[in-house]
Amino acid sequence: MMQTGLIHPSNPGCFYYLPVALRSLEKLVRLIDEEMHAIGGQKVDMPALCSAELWKKSGRWELMGKEMFRLLDRHNGEYCLGPTHEEAVTELFASQTTMSYKKLPLLLYQVTRKFRDEQKPKFGLLRGREFYMKDMYSFDINEEAALHTYNSVCQAYGRIFDRLHLKWVQVQADTGNIGGTLSHEFQLPADIGEDKLLVCGNCGFSANIETLEPGQAECSQCQTGKLTESRGIEVGHTFYLGTKYSQAFKALFVNASNVPAVAEMGCFGLGVTRILAASIEVMSTEDAIRWPGLIAPYQVCVLPPKKGSKAHEATLKAEELAQSLGNSLPNLKGEVVLDDRTQMTIGKRLKDAKILGYPFVVVVGQTALDDLASFEVVCQQSGETLFLSKDGLVDLLSTVETI
Amino acid sequence: MMQTGLIHPSNPGCFYYLPVALRSLEKLVRLIDEEMHAIGGQKVDMPALCSAELWKKSGRWELMGKEMFRLLDRHNGEYCLGPTHEEAVTELFASQTTMSYKKLPLLLYQVTRKFRDEQKPKFGLLRGREFYMKDMYSFDINEEAALHTYNSVCQAYGRIFDRLHLKWVQVQADTGNIGGTLSHEFQLPADIGEDKLLVCGNCGFSANIETLEPGQAECSQCQTGKLTESRGIEVGHTFYLGTKYSQAFKALFVNASNVPAVAEMGCFGLGVTRILAASIEVMSTEDAIRWPGLIAPYQVCVLPPKKGSKAHEATLKAEELAQSLGNSLPNLKGEVVLDDRTQMTIGKRLKDAKILGYPFVVVVGQTALDDLASFEVVCQQSGETLFLSKDGLVDLLSTVETI
Numbered sequence: 001m002m003q004t005g006l007i008h009p010s011n012p013g014c015f016y017y018l019p020v021a022l023r024s025l026e027k028l029v030r031l032i033d034e035e036m037h038a039i040g041g042q043k044v045d046m047p048a049l050c051s052a053e054l055w056k057k058s059g060r061w062e063l064m065g066k067e068m069f070r071l072l073d074r075h076n077g078e079y080c081l082g083p084t085h086e087e088a089v090t091e092l093f094a095s096q097t098t099m100s101y102k103k104l105p106l107l108l109y110q111v112t113r114k115f116r117d118e119q120k121p122k123f124g125l126l127r128g129r130e131f132y133m134k135d136m137y138s139f140d141i142n143e144e145a146a147l148h149t150y151n152s153v154c155q156a157y158g159r160i161f162d163r164l165h166l167k168w169v170q171v172q173a174d175t176g177n178i179g180g181t182l183s184h185e186f187q188l189p190a191d192i193g194e195d196k197l198l199v200c201g202n203c204g205f206s207a208n209i210e211t212l213e214p215g216q217a218e219c220s221q222c223q224t225g226k227l228t229e230s231r232g233i234e235v236g237h238t239f240y241l242g243t244k245y246s247q248a249f250k251a252l253f254v255n256a257s258n259v260p261a262v263a264e265m266g267c268f269g270l271g272v273t274r275i276l277a278a279s280i281e282v283m284s285t286e287d288a289i290r291w292p293g294l295i296a297p298y299q300v301c302v303l304p305p306k307k308g309s310k311a312h313e314a315t316l317k318a319e320e321l322a323q324s325l326g327n328s329l330p331n332l333k334g335e336v337v338l339d340d341r342t343q344m345t346i347g348k349r350l351k352d353a354k355i356l357g358y359p360f361v362v363v364v365g366q367t368a369l370d371d372l373a374s375f376e377v378v379c380q381q382s383g384e385t386l387f388l389s390k391d392g393l394v395d396l397l398s399t400v401e402t403i
Numbered sequence: 404m405m406q407t408g409l410i411h412p413s414n415p416g417c418f419y420y421l422p423v424a425l426r427s428l429e430k431l432v433r434l435i436d437e438e439m440h441a442i443g444g445q446k447v448d449m450p451a452l453c454s455a456e457l458w459k460k461s462g463r464w465e466l467m468g469k470e471m472f473r474l475l476d477r478h479n480g481e482y483c484l485g486p487t488h489e490e491a492v493t494e495l496f497a498s499q500t501t502m503s504y505k506k507l508p509l510l511l512y513q514v515t516r517k518f519r520d521e522q523k524p525k526f527g528l529l530r531g532r533e534f535y536m537k538d539m540y541s542f543d544i545n546e547e548a549a550l551h552t553y554n555s556v557c558q559a560y561g562r563i564f565d566r567l568h569l570k571w572v573q574v575q576a577d578t579g580n581i582g583g584t585l586s587h588e589f590q591l592p593a594d595i596g597e598d599k600l601l602v603c604g605n606c607g608f609s610a611n612i613e614t615l616e617p618g619q620a621e622c623s624q625c626q627t628g629k630l631t632e633s634r635g636i637e638v639g640h641t642f643y644l645g646t647k648y649s650q651a652f653k654a655l656f657v658n659a660s661n662v663p664a665v666a667e668m669g670c671f672g673l674g675v676t677r678i679l680a681a682s683i684e685v686m687s688t689e690d691a692i693r694w695p696g697l698i699a700p701y702q703v704c705v706l707p708p709k710k711g712s713k714a715h716e717a718t719l720k721a722e723e724l725a726q727s728l729g730n731s732l733p734n735l736k737g738e739v740v741l742d743d744r745t746q747m748t749i750g751k752r753l754k755d756a757k758i759l760g761y762p763f764v765v766v767v768g769q770t771a772l773d774d775l776a777s778f779e780v781v782c783q784q785s786g787e788t789l790f791l792s793k794d795g796l797v798d799l800l801s802t803v804e805t806i
Contacts, residue, residue, distance in 0.1 A: 008495060011482070014450035016495050022448050045425050047417035047533050048451070048516060049472075069452075071474035071484075073532075074520045079414070081474075081484075092411060092419050113451060113516070117477045129476075130450050 013121025013129030020356065023297040025132065025276055029111050030403050031163060031294060032134050032270065035156045041107040041136055046088045048113060052078035054087040058248050063177055069115050081115035086178065086241070086267055089137040090249040093263065099253040101141050104263070105149045109136035111272060123192075125277035126233065132272040139263040141255065143242070146264035150182070150240050153268045157186050157236050160270070164292035166279055169232065171197055172207035175239060178267065182240035186270075187232030190282050195232050200225035233278040234271070241265040280357075289357035293381060299335040299400050300325060301358040303349050305365055307342040315342065318364035321375075321390075329394065331402045354380065360397065416524025416532030423759065426700040428535065428679055432514050433806050434566060434697060435537050435673060438559045444510040444539055449491045451516060455481035457490040461651050466580055472518050484518035489581065489644070489670055492540040493652040496666065502656040504544050507666070508552045512539035514675060526595075528680035529636065535675035542666040544658065546645070549667035553585070553643050556671045560589050560639050563673070567695035569682055572635065574600055575610040578642060581670065585643035589673075590635030593685050598635050603628035636681040637674070644668040683760075692760035696784055702738040702803050703728060704761040706752050708768055710745040718745065721767035724778075724793075732797065734805045757783065763800065 006021035017025060033043065052070075055061040061080075069081040082088065089108055093099070099106075114133045121129050136153060140146035154170065161168040166188055173185040185208055187197060196209040198216075202225025209229070212220070219225040243262045245251070252260040276295075283290040291297070302325075304318035305311040322338040337358070339349050346363060353361045363376040367387075375393055377386045388396060409424035420428060436446065455473075458464040464483075472484040485491065492511055496502070502509075517536045524532050539556060543549035557573065564571040569591055576588040588611055590600060599612040601619075605628025612632070615623070622628040646665045648654070655663040679698075686693040694700070705728075707721035708714040725741040740761070742752050749766060756764045766779040770790075778796050780789045791799060 008498060010450045010491065010494075011452060011454040011480075014452050016450070016491075017448040019445040019447060022446050025448075042422040043425050044422060045420040045428075047413045047419070049414060049417050049518070049533050051414040066477045069474055069476065071472055073472065074469045074522065077414075088413065088419075091413075095411060115452070119477065130452050 007125065013118055013127070015125065015128065015130075020297045021276070024291060024295045025273065027295040027297075027403050028272060028276060029132075029134075031160060032111065032272070034403070035160050035163075036107075036109050036134070036136060039107065039152050039156050040105070041109045043110065044089075044092075044108050045110050045112060046082070046085050046092070048082050048115065049079050050082045050085075050088055052080065054091055055080060058087050058245060060087070060177065067116055067118070069117050083114055083116045084133075084178070084267075084269070085110070085135055086137065086245050086265075087249070090245040090251045090265070093139055093246070094249045094251040101253050101255045101261075104139055104141050104253060105145060106139040107136055107149065107153075108139075109134060109268075123194075123277075125273045126281075127194075128273070131274065134270040134272050136268040138266040138268070139246070139251065139253070140266075141253065141261070141264070143264055146240060146242075146266055147182075150238065150266050153266070154184065154238055157238070157268075157270065161186065161188075161235075163294055164275075164279060166282065166292060168235075169197070169199070169206050171232075172205075172211050173237065174208060174210045178237075178239050178241070179244045180239040180241040180266075184238045185232075185234050186236030186238075187234055188278050188282055189230055190233050190278065191231055192281065193231035193233040195234050197230050197232050198227040199230060200227055202226070233274070233281070235275045235278055236268075236270045238268045239266060241267055284357070287351075288354040288380060290380060291357050291359070293359050294401055294403055296357060296359050298337045298356075298358055299332060299402060300360045300362060300397065301337045301339055301353045301356075302362045302364060303339050303346055303353070304342055306345050310366070311342070314364055314366060314368055317368050317373075321362065321364060321368075325394070325397060329398050331400055332397060335400075335402060350378070353378075359400070362393065410528065416521055416530070418528065418531065423700045424679070427694060427698045428676065430698040430700075430806050431675060431679060432535075432537075434563060435514065435675070437806070438563050438566075439510075439512050439537070439539060442510065442555050442559050443508070444512045446513065447492075447495075447511050448513050448515060449485070449488050449495070451485050451518065452482050453485045453488075453491055455483065457494055458483060461490050461648060463490070463580065470519050470521070472520050486517055486519045487536075487581070487670075487672070488513070488538055489540065489648050489668075490652070493648040493654045493668070496542055496649075497652045497654040504656050504658050504664075507542055507544050507656060508548060509542040510539055510552065510556075511542075512537060512671075526597075526680075528676045529684075530597075531676070534677065537673040537675050539671040541669040541671070542649070542654065542656070543669075544656065544664070544667070546667055549643060549645075549669055550585075553641065553669050556669070557587065557641055560641070560671075560673065564589065564591075564638075566697055567678075567682060569685065569695060571638075572600070572602070572609050574635075575608075575614050576640065577611060577613045581640075581642050581644070582647045583642040583644040583670075587641045588635075588637050589639030589641075590637055591681050591685055592633055593636050593681065594634055595684065596634035596636040598637050600633050600635050601630040602633060603630055605629070636677070636684070638678045638681055639671075639673045641671045642669060644670055687760070690754075691757040691783060693783060694760050694762070696762050697804055697806055699760060699762050701740045701759075701761055702735060702805060703763045703765060703800065704740045704742055704756045704759075705765045705767060706742050706749055706756070707745055709748050713769070714745070717767050717769060717771055720771050720776075724765065724767060724771075728797070728800060732801050734803055735800060738803075738805060753781070756781075762803070765796065 008016040173183045200219035203222035205221040302322040304315040326336040361378040411419040576586045603622035606625035608624040658664045705725040707718040729739040764781040
């Protein structure tokens with residue numbers, strides 16, 4: 001195994017994802033895939049290399065300034081590395097001739113690396129220059145349908161955070177250089193968050209402070225509640241775009257009267273690597289990493305006793321247990337790790353297991369050899385330690401959700 | 404659904420992967436993951452942005468010439484877009500302090516986009532400028548161990564092509580600008596292939612023509628056989644690197660005598676999007692796409708009859724069938740498509756199904772309503788048409804391998 005570790009810095013704002021972190025990242029992508037498919041999303045994959053021509057068409061080639069990585073190819077063609085793909089996806093839609101209104105809404109999404117030349121990359125994966133983002137783009141027949149799609153995607157985002165057992169809040173947001181007329185951010189409340197949020201104590205209205213008047217203390221929605229400031233980490237951002245891009249790229253469909261019409265668009269981002277980093281940030285304690293259970297790299301770590309004269313039988317028992325859990329419980333296939341570094345004490349390995357954040361650590365000691373075998377089970381999410389029979393252990397672990 | 408289609412051109416040598424092709428690509432990645440894990444491979448993910456510093460250290464910053472995309476960041480730092488990652492992975496290995504010989508061999512791999520500024524991108528995905536590659540890098544304690552690893556990876560490559568039912572040949576190859584002393588290519592024999600191969604009729608020795616003397620007609624291995632020329636598409640390339648990179652980057656491990664030693668390396672590439680394109684190329688016929696069964700985007704397409712007075716019951720039957728196959732056969736979960744465009748004739752939809760390359764097309768007509776219901780099953784891989792009872796159909800489809 002690589003030395004324990006999740007990421008390793010490369011150049012500023014760029015990281016190597018080590019095997020354990022990548023496993024978690026891939027689970028998160030599967031979760032996102034599930035929820036995007038559930039609302040009719042179709043997965044595509046667009047090039048990172050985007051020609052300047054497309055970005056000039058939308059007017060964003062100049063607008064993006066230094067935040068965009070730019071380069072020339074061998075023929076002096078101008079390109080950027082896509083920080084986002086409104087231009088590309090709208091061009092793709094426009095290329096599909098005679099798109100019937102019956103095929104809309106069309107929801108295309110991808111999970112790919114995005115590039116942003118941040119002035120000061122910081123906080124590890126939270127503000128990098130190369131990172132994974134899920135970006136979805138919607139095409140609808142009119143504003144009403146587009147807003148319906150907008151709400152449907154927002155609900156899917158809520159379900160993703162709920163399934164990760166993360167506290168989240170959807171706040172009114174600025175449309176920035178993406179454009180459009182309606183926008184929300186999905187924020188994970190956290191003291192280290194870069195974003196300042198204001199939440200109404202009366203009606204629950206929430207907004208990024210950027211969207212409000214300076215010094216505003218009263219809620220603009222209910223007109224009565226007081227706004228309280230807190231901080232958050234932005235992990236998702238949704239935009240109702242209207243026809244800003246579809247007009248420029250002539251992204252047309254044929255409507256029910258058989259007449260070409262301009263599609264109404266939305267775009268919806270999730271910071272995939274940022275969700276990973278932010279969830280560890282908000283859930284972990286000083287001496288233990290905690291992952292959202294569903295995307296923990298491995299669910300169970302089994303610890304045989306330290307090498308020694310009396311340990312042989314218990315070691316075999318531990319190996320047997322690790323194998324049988326992985327084989328007999330379909331949800332745990334590939335999810336059980338045996339830490340066979342038996343030259344180390346149980347205590348030292350238990351500490352390592354905490355650092356890696358296995359939701360369940362099973363210590364196999366002398367009591368595992370009793371007629372009524374019992375196992376010590378450390379549940380890292382709840383902090384509890386249980387002593388369970390084999391059947392009790394299987395019952396507990398059979399309920400673990402995996403993806 | 405997006406209009407039927409697999410890829411759509413973006414800028415030269417760059418493509419949008421549409422939903423159907425992406426499904427196949429993701430299956431191919433799962434297959435590769437399985438075989439890489441089976442030989443102890445650990446998956447990582449390295450940045451596309453590579454600093455010039457690394458490439459200057461290996462001496463390849465100049466060597467790569469115009470084939471490498473180069474760019475400056477906002478602080479005028481020089482970068483390239485990784486066409487391959489020997490430098491990056493060796494730097495990563497070197498950063499792991501006190502790597503014990505007990506942890507070797509270490510096999511790290513990734514499946515990511517690579518970038519090459521080809522003079523003339525051509526043949527669609529076969530020679531693109533942005534494409535998916537699986538690249539594995541091995542670290543061993545000595546030459547003997549490194550060659551053992553080399554063979555183990557070559558065997559895994561063979562298994563991958565075998566599981567795809569592709570004809571392949573492993574040929575002696577040139578080490579090019581990667582370097583090292585031993586190299587093989589994995590080629591799919593194909594008339595449209597860009598590579599010229601020479602195969603010995605006596606001993607089976609095979610080589611890329613680049614590695615032999617001009618005009619050489621006799622086998623250099625058995626000294627007796629005649630060499631016959633054929634063509635192939637290169638889909639994999641393996642290199643025994645020795646210490647070319649590990650020396651330059653001080654990629655050290657601590658050996659059994661507790662002394663730091665330089666790791667022996669290998670590197671192993673598979674052109675993921677190229678395998679996809681090449682396998683369609685070599686398997687398809689003029690009027691039908693054929694995928695390797697294991698990575699066909701969907702396994703089964705069910706066709707209800709054309710809309711009409713007598714069709715109602717058979718349509719319900721088709722819907723029921725599509726659902727029950729997907730639910731009752733675990734291997735077909737998510738693999739069954741119902742083509743409910745019932746305004747179109749069976750013939751027209753059958754033609755579309757051929758173009759998309761479903762391995763099995765099930766036509767549900769009037770005979771499906773008989774007491775002994777029978778279904779017409781078009782097996783696209785073999786070209787056969789079968790008439791099967793429901794049980795016969797389930798038996799046939801339960802044997803379909805999926806991933």
